[in-house]
Amino acid sequence: xxxxxxxxxxxxxxxxxxxxxxxxxxxxxxxxKRTFLVVREDMHxxxxxxxxxxATFSVLSVVVExxxxxxxxxxxxxxxxxxxxxVLVDALENDDHISRNxxxxxxxxxxxxxxxxxxxxxxxxxxVVEAHEEALFGAVLNEEERALLLNLLQRVxxxx
Amino acid sequence: xxxxxxxxxxxxxxxxxxxxxxxxxxxxxxxxKRTFLVVREDMHxxxxxxxxxxATFSVLSVVVExxxxxxxxxxxxxxxxxxxxxVLVDALENDDHISRNxxxxxxxxxxxxxxxxxxxxxxxxxxVVEAHEEALFGAVLNEEERALLLNLLQRVxxxx
DNA sequence: TATTGTTATACTCTATAACTATA
DNA sequence: TATAGTTATAGAGTATAACAATA
Numbered sequence: 379x380x381x382x383x384x385x386x387x388x389x390x391x392x393x394x395x396x397x398x399x400x401x402x403x404x405x406x407x408x409x410x411k412r413t414f415l416v417v418r419e420d421m422h423x424x425x426x427x428x429x430x431x432x433a434t435f436s437v438l439s440v441v442v443e444x445x446x447x448x449x450x451x452x453x454x455x456x457x458x459x460x461x462x463x464x465v466l467v468d469a470l471e472n473d474d475h476i477s478r479n480x481x482x483x484x485x486x487x488x489x490x491x492x493x494x495x496x497x498x499x500x501x502x503x504x505x506v507v508e509a510h511e512e513a514l515f516g517a518v519l520n521e522e523e524r525a526l527l528l529n530l531l532q533r534v535x536x537x538x
Numbered sequence: 539x540x541x542x543x544x545x546x547x548x549x550x551x552x553x554x555x556x557x558x559x560x561x562x563x564x565x566x567x568x569x570x571k572r573t574f575l576v577v578r579e580d581m582h583x584x585x586x587x588x589x590x591x592x593a594t595f596s597v598l599s600v601v602v603e604x605x606x607x608x609x610x611x612x613x614x615x616x617x618x619x620x621x622x623x624x625v626l627v628d629a630l631e632n633d634d635h636i637s638r639n640x641x642x643x644x645x646x647x648x649x650x651x652x653x654x655x656x657x658x659x660x661x662x663x664x665x666v667v668e669a670h671e672e673a674l675f676g677a678v679l680n681e682e683e684r685a686l687l688l689n690l691l692q693r694v695x696x697x698x
Numbered sequence: 699t700a701t702t703g704t705t706a707t708a709c710t711c712t713a714t715a716a717c718t719a720t721a
Numbered sequence: 722t723a724t725a726g727t728t729a730t731a732g733a734g735t736a737t738a739a740c741a742a743t744a
Contacts, residue, residue, distance in 0.1 A: 397615040409691035411618040438550045486725040518697040528600040531569035537678040538576040646702040
């Protein structure tokens with residue numbers, strides 16, 4: 379008798395005979411979807427105060443790692459379309475986090491570089507994203523398990 | 539000298555100094571996104587011949603597992619909005635895979651049940667989704683590692 | 699007043715196709 | 722002919738808000 383009858387109980391608890399999704403839980407894909415949506419939402423939450431979206435954080439990361447990269451190479455690295463990169467690079471350029479530089483040999487392409495401001499922002503973003511993962515995964519998994527999950531996902535992702 | 543000079547090489551290989559995303563690869567979330575998008579795309583591919591989408595497969599699964607469930611409970615179980623369930627249940631009902639049954643005590647709700655046809659479809663769908671996961675993950679992970687990945691994702695997902 | 703199902707609407711993310719300027 | 726960047730457009734997947742019927 380853990381639940382006194384007069385206590386206010388949410389409607390969903392009163393009627394529900396515990397709706398289960400055990401059939402779906404046997405699939406890696408379903409658990410990954412459920413997890414990923416929460417991760418993405420929390421990423422959005424921690425990046426918003428920095429003026430970044432999840433996508434622009436990714437773009438900034440690749441530009442920081444690969445100075446003078448072109449938008450096409452960027453799209454290739456992130457598995458996105460070239461057309462989608464335009465607005466993302468626009469946003470980062472407008473905030474002076476990256477710069478589009480013309481290339482002497484080829485007037486079609488840009489050489490993208492992170493500005494000093496962009497590099498400082500990226501360091502700050504890395505910190506908050508690391509904290510976000512620590513908070514989300516650290517509550518359930520120990521260090522070894524988190525490293526294991528990362529390793530498994532890295533291997534699968536690289537193979538696909 | 540593994541590459542003879544005269545061989546036709548894709549443009550991306552000729553110019554590219556190997557664009558990396560190692561900074562992002564340190565994050566679980568990024569690897570999960572990259573993996574999840576491929577998984578979802580492949581799920582779509584194997585379910586399409588059965589006349590199912592990823593979302594309707596999920597709905598059908600929960601209805602099979604929970605006979606006489608309502609649309610609101612369904613939305614709760616799948617973490618979707620009630621409004622979104624309408625079109626999904628419509629699709630499954632139109633194909634005679636589930637039925638909307640009126641409830642004696644409450645004329646607002648439906649009691650959803652899978653039809654015999656719907657149950658047969660679900661068994662077939664389960665088979666192809668299992669094969670899809672075997673194909674995607676089995677190529678990189680052994681049985682033990684796949685079980686481990688499933689277990690880690692289940693635990694994280696349930697905690698979120 | 700609250701809940702179920704419903705509709706209309708809007709928003710995010712991403713892809714496709716066509717264009718331009720260069721090569 | 723082919724490529725880089727751009728633009729316009731469309732699609733999928735969801736969420737939000739308001740409504741009618743019912744509780």
